[in-house]
Amino acid sequence: xxxxxxxxxxxxxxxxxxxxxxxxxxxxxxxxxxxxxxxxxxxxxxxxxxxxxxxxxxxxxxxxxxxxxxxxxxxxxxxxxxxxxxxxxxxxxxxxxxxxxxxxxxxxxxxxxxxxxxxxxxxxxxxxxxxxxxxxxxxxxxxxxxxxxxxxxxxxxxxxxxxxxxxxxxxxxxxxxxxxxxxxxxxxxxxxxxxxxxxxxxx
Amino acid sequence: xxxxxxxxxxxxxxxxxxxxxxxxxxxxxxxxxxxxxxxxxxxxxxxxxxxxxxxxxxxxxxxxxxxxxxxxxxxxxxxxxxxxxxxxxxxxxxxxxxxxxxxxxxxxxxxxxxxxxxxxxxxxxxxxxxxxxxxxxxxxxxxxxxxxxxxxxxxxxxxxxxxxxxxxxxxxxxxxxxxxxxxxxxxxxxxxxxxxxxxxxxx
Numbered sequence: 181x182x183x184x185x186x187x188x189x190x191x192x193x194x195x196x197x198x199x200x201x202x203x204x205x206x207x208x209x210x211x212x213x214x215x216x217x218x219x220x221x222x223x224x225x226x227x228x229x230x231x232x233x234x235x236x237x238x239x240x241x242x243x244x245x246x247x248x249x250x251x252x253x254x255x256x257x258x259x260x261x262x263x264x265x266x267x268x269x270x271x272x273x274x275x276x277x278x279x280x281x282x283x284x285x286x287x288x289x290x291x292x293x294x295x296x297x298x299x300x301x302x303x304x305x306x307x308x309x310x311x312x313x314x315x316x317x318x319x320x321x322x323x324x325x326x327x328x329x330x331x332x333x334x335x336x337x338x339x340x341x342x343x344x345x346x347x348x349x350x351x352x353x354x355x356x357x358x359x360x361x362x363x364x365x366x367x368x369x370x371x372x373x374x375x376x377x378x379x380x381x382x383x
Numbered sequence: 384x385x386x387x388x389x390x391x392x393x394x395x396x397x398x399x400x401x402x403x404x405x406x407x408x409x410x411x412x413x414x415x416x417x418x419x420x421x422x423x424x425x426x427x428x429x430x431x432x433x434x435x436x437x438x439x440x441x442x443x444x445x446x447x448x449x450x451x452x453x454x455x456x457x458x459x460x461x462x463x464x465x466x467x468x469x470x471x472x473x474x475x476x477x478x479x480x481x482x483x484x485x486x487x488x489x490x491x492x493x494x495x496x497x498x499x500x501x502x503x504x505x506x507x508x509x510x511x512x513x514x515x516x517x518x519x520x521x522x523x524x525x526x527x528x529x530x531x532x533x534x535x536x537x538x539x540x541x542x543x544x545x546x547x548x549x550x551x552x553x554x555x556x557x558x559x560x561x562x563x564x565x566x567x568x569x570x571x572x573x574x575x576x577x578x579x580x581x582x583x584x585x586x
Contacts, residue, residue: 216538
């Protein structure tokens, strides 16, 4: 599997540390149908992976420094409760953010994948945020901010998809596959937020 | 305000029956920023409204009969628990679905609007689903199905946006504004699902 760096701190994809997701493979299949995710989308996501592979650093920099840093409401989740910068935390989570782009495009959507979707979700809730990196920051990222920021990610990814000379029609299909995958992942990330035994009112 | 019919059963937008949303106007403004919703998007949403106004029946028919009816997992929410059709329920909720398209595009995003977003959300949870129409159906629509189906709505709306001869660039901007609004609404709809005093594990 393609990785953005040899050593990605806290990146545990496929390892025994990652618990089995409470979401079943059947539920994942049902979600794919609800999202309209087809074999053609799988094909185009691979192409997205090829196209974005050498752009992930620039893309994450765009999202983090170009957008999130300018929105106090979002920027606070990578800072201390007093608002101080946490450069080490940011660097580590940025590298995982880069790898997530590749995982979105190139990983098979199998048991390991849904397990890691659940892990990603938990790391945004009070159950696991800050833990892996041992930092003091906001206790959780509200679900609504995750939902909202997907729109920004989908909007801003487009020029990067077009950066390698594909036709407008190919870029359109790549973008569609990307948007479907993100909505699918968003559905999975929402799970612990809706589970009252887990995240409590973290909307 | 433009309406798809003189009498829309159960449509209570702006009326005293609709409770005040627990979401504040400040939270809405923050969400707009997180979604990247600008004055340009507001402008293009008005244009979307003009473009879709005489197509809402066809669009909702496309979603309901062309897509949802073919996905048992989604179709069940408009049927009895035993799987029987409820044509009157479907017709009523289809008309409200049509009006929602216009409200998305043409209503100001003010207090009445967030109040009605909360009402729409509740009508998908066990707190209010089936109540207005007095039907026996599934107790709630799982949050994940709502998240997932937004991807389908966003994909399938595009040809309707292009149906009135606007340029590709205009259609692109209309589509972007539409997608941002839907993600904003989705963030609002997720609220009662994440609130453990309201919907309990309706993921």
